[in-house]
Amino acid sequence: MPTRSTPILSLLTEDLLIRVNEKLVQDSDRKKWRLICKEFHRVDSLARKTLRVLHVEFLLSLLKNYTNLHTLDLSVCPRIEDGTISLLLHHVDHSIWARNLKCLNLSRANGLKFAGLEMLVGACKGLESVDVSYCCGFGDREAAAISGCEGLRELRMDKCLGVGDVGLAKIVVGCGRLERLSLKWCMEISDLGVELLCKKCLELKFLDVSYLKVTNESLRSIASLPKLEDLAMVGCPYVNDVGLQFLEIGCPSLQKIDVARCDCVSSSGLSSLIGGHSGLLHIDAGHCFSEVSPTIVKCIQKLKNLNTIIIDGIRVSDTIFQTISSNCNSLIEIGLSKCEGVTNMGIIKLVSGCVNLKIINLTCCRSIADAAISAIANSCRNLLCLKLESCNMITGKSLEQLGLHCLLLEVLDLTDCCGINDRGLERLYRCSRILCLKLGLCTNISDKGLFYIASSCPELQELDLYRCQNIGDDGLAALSSGCKKLRKLNLSYCVEVTDKGTKSLGYLEELSDLELRGLDKITSVGLTALVTRCKRLIYLDLKHCEKIDDSGFQALAYYSRNLRQLNLSYCAITDMTLCMLMGNMTRLQDVDLVHLTNVTVEGFELVLRACCVRIKKIKLVAALSFLLSSEVQGILHARGCKIRWD
């Protein structure tokens, strides 16, 4: 194709270029590659397997360009509709993209209806994985459309509220080779549907029936699945021990079981289940029953290969830690959130045996003190994630131990640990891999602490400083120079932050989620400085930023084109600016517009008309439900937009 070959291209053949291209992981790197020359761009188009579309208006040209796509992700693409699909498939040339497609993500595509889905499924013959989760409007007809994918192996239908047994029956008959299926929150599905599923889809390896109104009868059918490895049944209120006994004798391949929040399941039921499956790797029994009984402790002894045990909210004693420690040596994750009875002694016993632990959740284990954390730090050198929210007795000593021994630490949650201060954060200096640090409500942290974080955690991506009231502009300046990869930042109610601080945040180019709730020292100047630089902002919370006036919001409207979620409640924005904002933000999907004193009813009417095509969720003052015209409300409803009345 290129007539004037450059020297480098005469050396590098197309397949070599493709191989090089495949090594690129970061999107930004790929972008640079594409910009080198036409040939490189062509190679990228050929080699690209995955596409996540952010703007629906470019979809057509993008699909025309990338014909070898395996994965198409439309989950953040607002308002895919039947008409869009018809347009994409209407031109024969352009349905090439559909032929190779294996993986399709339509999560939250509420505008899509069965006719569009039918067309899509008809064109994408090779689909193996479909995600239609959170398409709340989906019903049996949409399910019937999906059932046209004969080769489907994976299907996520979380919260497809309208899909009932009939829809499920369509899918299980049409897609007999399903291996992974999630029916979480598909509230209409009952035992009948599950029973049919278990008769028709014998290849099933993963099944999620969480929050369904299924009974033991469903478990009886599920027990007959020969290849089931992973069963999630969170919050099934009608399932009890009898059902678990069916599972005890069935499901020979079972490895993972999640029975969290099944209120009628007792420890004896769970122990019978465990008794039948000594090869279990993963158990989640959080908030199931009140106390760990001796029988369960006895059963756990047999689980030599156990990787994960989550027993959130259950009263425990030291004996279970002793048992786990001496039997489950390969344990990687333990969840003890809100467990009563977790003591320092128990944790010390636990970590003495389970040295491979990588994820430990001790949220709200209030009696945990530095001794336990020191033991963890000393034993579990591979620790990746430690959650210590509301462990009030933790002090800087714990951080010192972690800083000394757990150099791989990535996630550290210290929310509401009052004992943490700047000196403690200083001790973390060797944990340079930290990605996520949560310091919300740690009121003793000041700019100095942020300075330590900025200097020791260059990889930091997420930082929570909720209500750290001693934080000021200097700390943010340090942060913006040290943690260049920061993506999520919560500064809500850090009331000392002014325009200067927000201006320095502008240097965080990767920033996508920013919460600035209740910062009443910020004005339009600060916001303008922020948004002109942070082009990647997706989520912005400006609730109660009452000093910002229209000029700031106009800048927001002009620069922050990528915003997906916005909270403007209690702001001083006026009719015209809000209109401009909502009309201009082409990716906005979720917006909170509560208590806007300067916006009139007519203004709201206009705003809603301007954004009704793409908005998916909107929060308004309840009084407006009587003032807004029924026409506008009707349009929003017809478009699948959900209005939350405050």
Place this chain on the structure above:
Amino acid sequence: MSSENPSFTDFNLQQRQKQQQKWEDAMISPPFGGFNQASESGYLLLSNRDNQTKILDHQEDGKSTGTLGTNKVQDWDPRAMLSNLSFLEEKIHHLQDLVHLFVGHKGSGLGGQDQLITQQQQFLITADLTSIIVQLISTTGSLLPSVKHTLSADIPNGELGGLLFPPMAGMNCSPQPQNGGGSKVSDQSSKMDVAGDCGAGQSHFIEEHETKEEEDADEGEYLPPGSYDILQLEKEEILAPHSHFCAICGKGFKRDANLRMHMRGHGDEYKTPAALAKPTKESSSDPVVIKRYSCPFSGCKRNKDHKKFQPLKSLLCVKNHYKRTHCDKSYTCSRCHTKKFSVMADLKTHEKHCGKDNWLCSCGTTFSRKDKLFGHIALFQGHTPAIPVEETRGPAVSSDKMDGKEASNKVGNINFSFGSPAATGSGAKNVMEVNEDADDPSSYFSPLGFDTCNFGGFHEFPRPPFDDSESSFSFLLS
């Protein structure tokens, strides 16, 4: 079929006409035992001739007096008696005329058909004679109060009633050319509907609802052979729509109780508790002989000649068994148009549930319950539940309405055209029409509907600045 309930105390013209119609039925009904298809067609042939209409004309004259008679008989009025007798005389005269007519026709006979026509003529004459006899008896009955009771109670039950009026169906089913008959059919069909909907208005007519259990109940029973009497009714007797007949006006009833209710209209003497009471069985001193029934269909397990003969318990069992097992399923459900029944009660039971939560499989099978449908789907490869077209607008609604009309029409048809092939044909045609209508809304969902897709989602965006016309897209596509 016995839904008609003219109140005798309030005689208006319309009811009188109906009454006349009944007279016609009673008078022309031929009491032949071997009523079969051939004879029916033969009769049809005959009925098209002008002599038939003449008969009817003649009857018209006599009828007014006849009804008058029945009206006044309760007072035992000599004048009524006189009019009754003169009516009988007139009938005899009329019969005489008819025979004369036949004699005349025989002269100019039609060769091959002659034999058949002669047979028909014989039947007709016998029928007339029979009705005259019945009339005579009933007149006598009203004359002698002491005899009256036994007559009114016995005749409908006894041999006479059964013998004299069995093939009423044959009369009803023949599409009668005279306008009176036609109007009556339609009239009754509408009445039928009313009766089905609000039974309260006609509460003194016991609903005919023979359930299946009645037949199957005797499955477990074992009676040693010989310990019971076996009765075997003939096919025609089983299929006769009525087994109890009014001795005065000849109206037929399925149930004795309904007849007794009807008799109240013929005079105060029928209103006494004794007359209304259920006829008591023979005194208990007699040894009770158990009666069991045999199906006349040879080879049937319920036939007494079968090796493993299982007797039927009651007359009703016989009727239902015979219709269900050895008759065509001529009643089609007016809602689903697929389920067919040979017993009207079965159809009614089905129609009660049909359409309510009707679970439909892709193969066309319908189920009243979801779990049954799912069991079916689990069993058969490739079957899926059909999703009901809930979004039916426009055409579907009208088809629904039509369904309703069709339903009543069809019930009417079926009721009054029992065994008539012509009427069944039209019924089937109706079904097809409805099916076409039901198919209509599906076109609404065809992908073609999206050819005119709206680009609304696109041109809402300020950039890039293209509009929704086809030509402006072409630069992007090339």
